[in-house]
C-alpha cells in the first residue's frame with residue numbers, strides 16, 4: 049500500500065510527488081510504553097509491554113512506506129511514553145528503518161527522551177553508538193517529596209547519576225525537564241531544584257507548568273489542593289525565567305531555555321511550522337501541506353501493521369493563522385512580512401487588523417515589536433493562552 053499524505057488524506061485526488069524538493073523534515077517516533085503511569089500524565093502510553101514486538105514491526109512498516117522518495121530529514125525525536133524502555137537493539141531497528149527510508153543528513157539532531165531510572169552507562173553507550181546525540185531526561189524536581197507526589201520512579205540522586213553516565217557515554221547535548229506548580233512545591237523548594245539542576249550543567253531545559261488534565265488520577269483525587277495557587281505558580285515561572293537567564297540560558301520558547309546554539313532543532317520545526325512526520329500510535333504529522341495523526345490505539349496500529357487510517361486535523365500547515373499562533377510561542381516572534389510572503393491570503397488589510405489587535409498588549413508590555421517582528425514578552429508568556437486567543 050502506498051502511503052503518502054496526498055493519498056492518505058481522504059478525498060484527495062492529488063498524485064504523489066515523484067521527488068522531495070523541500071527542506072529537511074523532522075521525524076517523530078512515538079513509543080507508547082511506560083514502566084508505570086504518573087498520576088498527572090495524559091500522554092498515550094501503556095504499562096503492558098506484551099505488544100512491543102507487534103509495535104516494532106508495525107512502526108518499521110509505517111516508516112518504510114515513505115521509502116524511495118529521497119525525503120531529507122535532519123532531526124529525529126524518540127518521544128513517548130518512555131523511549132528508553134526500548135532496548136538499544138530495538139532503537140537501532142527503528143533508526144535502521146529511518147535511514148533506509150529517508151535521506152538523514154550527516155549532522156542530524158537525534159534526540160531520545162529517557163527516564164533516569166530506565167538507563168545505565170552500558171545502555172547509554174549503546175544508544176550513543178547508534179547515533180543518538182541528544183538526551184532529554186524527565187527529571188521534574190530535585191525534591192523527593194515532590195517526585196513521589198508526581199508518581200515518578202526515580203530519586204534525584206539517581207537522576208544525577210544518569211546525567212553523569214550520559215556524559216561518560218559521550219553525550220554533549222543534554223536536556224532536562226522540570227515541572228512547576230506541582231504538589232508541595234514552594235519558592236524554597238523550587239530554588240533548591242533550580243540550584244541542583246544548574247549544578248548538572250545541562251545544555252537545555254524544558255520547564256512546564258503542571259496542568260491537571262481531566263480523567264487523570266490527579267484530577268480524580270483533586271491534586272490541586274496540594275499544589276501552589278495560580279498566582280504562586282506564576283511567580284515560580286518568573287523566578288525560573290530569571291534564574292535561568294542569569295545562568296546564561298536563552299529563553300527561546302514559552303517553556304524552553306537553552307545555552308546559545310543548543311535550541312532544540314526538532315521542536316523548532318513545530319513552532320516554525322515546517323514539515324515533520326510522526327510515526328506510531330498517537331503521532332501527529334504536518335506534511336504535504338496537511339495535518340494528520342494516527343489514532344491513539346496501539347492494538348489497531350499493530351493489527352493494521354502501521355497502515356492505520358489517519359484522521360485529518362482541522363486546518364492545514366502553513367496557513368498564516370497557524371504560523372502566527374506557533375511563531376508567537378517563540379521569543380523571536382513573527383515577521384508579518386515574512387508570513388505574508390509564504391501565505392498570500394495574509395493581505396495587507398489582515399496584517400493591519402492583526403497589528404491593531406496587538407497594539408494594546410504592546411502598550412501593556414505583554415508584547416513587543418522590534419525590527420519588524422512582533423513577539424510576546426516574558427511577562428506576556430505567563431498569559432500566552434489567553435493572549436493568543438484574543439489576538440487570533
Ligand code: SF4
Pocket residue numbers: 081082083084085086089090091093128129130163186
Ligand atoms: S513517564 Fe512520562 S509518558 Fe510515562 S506516564 Fe510518566 S509522564 Fe507520562
